[in-house]
Amino acid sequence: MALAQAIAQKAGGDLLDAGCGSMPYRSIAIPHVRSYDGLDIEARAPGVRYICSLTDMSPVASEAYDTVLCSEVLEHVA
Numbered sequence: 001m002a003l004a005q006a007i008a009q010k011a012g013g014d015l016l017d018a019g020c021g022s023m024p025y026r027s028i029a030i031p032h033v034r035s036y037d038g039l040d041i042e043a044r045a046p047g048v049r050y051i052c053s054l055t056d057m058s059p060v061a062s063e064a065y066d067t068v069l070c071s072e073v074l075e076h077v078a
Contacts, residue, residue, distance in 0.1 A: 003071060004028045013066025018054055019073030
């Protein structure tokens with residue numbers, strides 16, 4: 001899986017999974033990052049930290065994350 005390989009090679013520090021859904025990449029990311037937080041428009045899995053839209057991420061502090069994962073999401077954003 002190309003995305004899993006990219007996560008393993010590129011992710012680091014604190015990671016925000018923007019549009020995390022059911023968090024299918026959490027187990028792949030955890031060994032490579034200091035922390036993992038999810039963001040989505042609704043909690044589809046336990047542990048989603050931010051409930052908001054990608055068009056208004058005001059609950060997320062500026063520069064709070066070193067890595068942002070955004071997979072299979074942008075086609076759903078106006």
